[in-house]
Amino acid sequence: MSSDIAQPTTATGHARQYGDRALQTLLSANRALLRAEQVNALYQEMCRIIVETGGYAMAWIGIARHDPGRSVDAVAHYGDRDGYLRDLRISWADVANGRGPTGTAIRTESVQINHDFECNPRMEPWRERARSHGYRSSLSIPLRDERAVFGALTLYAREPDAFDGAELELLNQLAEDLSHGVRHLRLRQEHAHNARLLRRSLFATIEALTVALEKKDPFTAGHQRRVSRLSARIARELGVSDFDIEGIRIAAQLHDVGMIQVPSELLVKTGPLTPDDYDLIRRHARAGFDILEPIDFPWPVAEMVHQHHERIDGGGYPRGLRGERILLGARIIAVADTAVAMNTAKPYRETPGPDATLQALRDGRGTAYDPAVVDACLHLLRDLREAA
Numbered sequence: 328m329s330s331d332i333a334q335p336t337t338a339t340g341h342a343r344q345y346g347d348r349a350l351q352t353l354l355s356a357n358r359a360l361l362r363a364e365q366v367n368a369l370y371q372e373m374c375r376i377i378v379e380t381g382g383y384a385m386a387w388i389g390i391a392r393h394d395p396g397r398s399v400d401a402v403a404h405y406g407d408r409d410g411y412l413r414d415l416r417i418s419w420a421d422v423a424n425g426r427g428p429t430g431t432a433i434r435t436e437s438v439q440i441n442h443d444f445e446c447n448p449r450m451e452p453w454r455e456r457a458r459s460h461g462y463r464s465s466l467s468i469p470l471r472d473e474r475a476v477f478g479a480l481t482l483y484a485r486e487p488d489a490f491d492g493a494e495l496e497l498l499n500q501l502a503e504d505l506s507h508g509v510r511h512l513r514l515r516q517e518h519a520h521n522a523r524l525l526r527r528s529l530f531a532t533i534e535a536l537t538v539a540l541e542k543k544d545p546f547t548a549g550h551q552r553r554v555s556r557l558s559a560r561i562a563r564e565l566g567v568s569d570f571d572i573e574g575i576r577i578a579a580q581l582h583d584v585g586m587i588q589v590p591s592e593l594l595v596k597t598g599p600l601t602p603d604d605y606d607l608i609r610r611h612a613r614a615g616f617d618i619l620e621p622i623d624f625p626w627p628v629a630e631m632v633h634q635h636h637e638r639i640d641g642g643g644y645p646r647g648l649r650g651e652r653i654l655l656g657a658r659i660i661a662v663a664d665t666a667v668a669m670n671t672a673k674p675y676r677e678t679p680g681p682d683a684t685l686q687a688l689r690d691g692r693g694t695a696y697d698p699a700v701v702d703a704c705l706h707l708l709r710d711l712r713e714a715a
Contacts, residue, residue, distance in 0.1 A: 349497035352381035356501050360508040369512065370403035373505055377482060378406040384462055384485045387412060388470070390478040391419050391433045399429060399478070406483075411460045427453060428467035432479040438499065439467040443487035457483075466490040468502040472510050480505065532622070533577060536584050543587060544594040550667060555580035557663040557707070558656075564703040567655070574626025575656040581628065582635045582660050585615030609644050612636050631656040635664060638695040658697040662688065662704045665696075684708075 355376045363369040370388045377386035387404035391397065397420040401412050418425035419433035426449070428439040442464055444450045444457040457463075462483040469476040480502045484490070490498065537551055558579035562572045586594065589611055593604055600608070616633035634657035637643035639650050643661075669684040685705065692701040 349494040355380045374405035385483040432467035441465040463487045464489045553667045578628045578631035585611035588614040635660040640694045662700045
């Protein structure tokens with residue numbers, strides 16, 4: 328810790344007053360840390376608390392840049408109504424404009440106490456500016472991350488000898504807490520950024536799989552997207568959480584991805600399908616599971632795809648699951664798939680049409696399909712053009 332040659336002259340009776348204001352500042356600062364969401368907003372809030380709660384004249388935070396001049400950027404300040412920082416060029420290099428408290432704190436990684444601008448010979452370059460703003464003393468505390476000092480917190484007081492004893496210890500703790508808070512927020516933001524990149528990559532993969540299937544089977548182009556949209560709407564109608572709706576939407580968009588492994592000539596066959604043809608097509612549910620299971624989705628996407636042809640009475644495939652053993656997402660996709668498929672032309676049949684679709688859903692209610700899911704779908708599809 329560095330201190331200028333001008334020694335404290337304030338009465339010791341002021342020590343408790345200074346310590347109390349520093350303690351209140353520290354408590355308020357820690358409450359702000361708990362609420363913080365963004366680094367820059369935290370910097371600004373800390374400066375505000377230091378001035379409004381602590382009663383200090385001004386506070387600012389400077390970040391060390393690694394440019395040729397090793398400049399210090401003021402990223403937040405409070406109490407500087409008269410522009411003390413305006414046009415002030417500060418460096419953390421060992422040059423004339425880097426030998427003030429802030430630059431020295433960063434460069435030497437040590438606390439810099441200026442007891443009195445009027446008496447401290449090192450403050451001569453800034454004395455007149457400080458005098459015109461009513462500042463008598465200052466304190467600069469380095470801010471550290473896990474690697475090195477990345478900036479400094481600088482405070483100004485209107486009285487000399489304002490930073491000493493218990494007050495200095497508490498303000499050092501505040502700066503340390505701020506540093507920890509910044510590290511935590513940066514890690515959180517880095518994780519959020521990585522999550523966004525992963526999400527974009529995931530959706531690109533989903534889109535690529537969808538396009539690949541549509542190219543293989545042009546008769547069902549757009550089918551998976553329409554099933555996805557309707558499934559999400561049914562899930563929302565049932566009160567499913569936004570998080571789980573997203574998983575259902577993704578599973579629905581990929582529900583027929585296993586068709587990639589079905590021979591192309593079968594997908595475009597214009598005549599009636601044989602029992603062997605149906606057997607090959609039914610394998611797509613398991614094939615889809617095998618394709619998607621290695622992908623680390625935050626939802627059971629592969630299992631929903633695996634189950635989307637199961638029926639609540641046990642009459643579905645590939646495993647003959649019943650009732651609640653079938654995931655809700657799969658039960659939703661089953662109904663949406665039926666509603667959309669019956670309004671889509673196939674090479675081997677005409678489109679049954681809206682009335683037949685409604686009747687098929689009603690007939691399957693409680694046997695093939697979950698009654699609540701059917702009711703939600705029928706409510707949404709008064710006009711079956713939404714499923715087309």
